[in-house]
Amino acid sequence: MMILFENLYTKRLLNCLFKLRNITIGILSGTYLLYPITLFAGELHQHIEVTIVDQRVHASFCRPEKGCSLVKPETLGLPAAQMPVDQLTGTPIYVSEFIIFPDRTAIDSPGFEGLEGDMTPGDKIRYLASGHLSYWNTEKRQWSLAPEGVQIRLAGGLDLQPNQDCGQVFCIPKTVEGFTLFNRHGIDGTPSLIVGEIRSDGSLHTHLDWIIETSQGAPDASIGAYMVELQLFTETYPEPSDTLWIMFNNGLALEDFQHAVAGRVMQSSTDTALADKLFSWAESSYPSLFPHATTSFIAFGFYARCYQNGVCVAVKDNHIFAVGGEFGADIVMLGEFDVLTAQAGL
Structure with a gap:
């Protein structure tokens, strides 16, 4: 799997310190005396719990008591007991937030977590991308399609395909490019790649790398909330899971991101x-x-x-x-x- 974050937690800490430094300098210089400090959603880091139910992959909100991370509903502006589930379709929504790095805007959250004994050791979890890249229009206060020229690039695990064309007794398998591209028109690149391999004890803990960018690869995509659509399956259990949505905050203030969540959870996104x-x-x-x-x-x-x-x-x-x-x-x-x-x- 392509690793874009060799030490993500260190970078997260540095990013937070950098934001704190800028705010401190702004206060000392008088900048924030004229303009209120903008609150950002912070790190919306969480895990998607993965298990097998009725011979099929099942994804759900993780249980913190089992040692995984969960974004509290209150952080998203929701009532304490209400998880972010789309009102119209009943689809669960997992949230994350992009971080600005010198050369890219990216994140490796949400992670995928499976408990010991929940799955078959050595089995490979895969994703299947579908749908269009959705976008929260802050001016119209409604969900729409992403602006033209903006994409989210997902770096899945490299896949191998048999190769019988080399003329030898044993041929080196062909490598499939490890990127899936989500945009307003649908899915480009490879729609299905590997999430991770089940450990020997039947557990899973893995992260994928998400990058938001222009179609030319520049790290200056429009500020807003974006959402992608996935299903999960394994080689042993090939029937895809129910659809899950992942919503990313790309530079919105906390209140604006909460409006984006509410636009799916507290009301129907379609009249x-x-x-x-x-x-x-x-x-x-x-x-x-x-x-x-x-x-x-x-x-x-x-x-x-x-x-x-x-x-x-x-x-x-x-x-x-x-x-x-x-x-x-x-x-x-x-x-x-x-x-x-x-x-x-x-």
């Missing part, structure tokens, strides 16, 4: 009543594309309807998507939800 009106309007306006009224449902984070001709239309992150029938086998983006509802006169 389902308005979405149903738009679907019904499309059915009456374009009956060849959307024939016959049908029931809406939730799947993979989308609020959707599907039709007898194979077409499905859905809302997610303030955008309309379609797939099937005349739209083809790949998901296509039709436009922004609020713009299309306004054009429809809704």
Whole structure:
């Protein structure tokens, strides 16, 4: 696995000291006498607990009494007993925060933790990336798609594939590039790589490296909250887990990041009543594309309807998507939800 943080805890300490130094200098120089000190979310470090339930990988919020890290709901502006779970879909949301380094903006949190005896020794945990890179628009106070030209790069474990083309009795396996790229258009790079290998005692403790950057690799992506989508599986248990979301704070003040969390947890990120009106309007306006009224449902984070001709239309992150029938086998983006509802006169 590519290691970007040889001594992350030392760097975290230095980063905190650097922030404290800047604040102290600002106070002494009078800078903060004119402007209030901005509170940042701090280190949102936590672990995702991984185990096997009913022959399938199961991910959940870790239990601190078992020795792992958990971000308290109060830190996220939530009631003490309310974990960050998406209100519309029931998807758990794990949080983290990028750190600015001299050459990159990155973090190796959340970690993945499994207790002794929970899994098969030697088995490999893998991730499967899906969806689009989501973004909290602080001006509109709503979740949308990430700005054009921004991506999150995930450095998974290098994978090996058999190679029978070398003409020798034994061929060196081919190495698969160890990066997955999340952007507003979907997933680029390698969508599935290794998270870690189960230890001999059946436990797991590992971290992946996440980098936020422009599409050219520059470390100056837009400030905001970002969210990616993953599933987990192992070689022994290949059926993917339920979807999990990881939300990253990239430079937002604590209060603004709490608004981003609340935009998923305390309210639905999609106005389902308005979405149903738009679907019904499309059915009456374009009956060849959307024939016959049908029931809406939730799947993979989308609020959707599907039709007898194979077409499905859905809302997610303030955008309309379609797939099937005349739209083809790949998901296509039709436009922004609020713009299309306004054009429809809704």
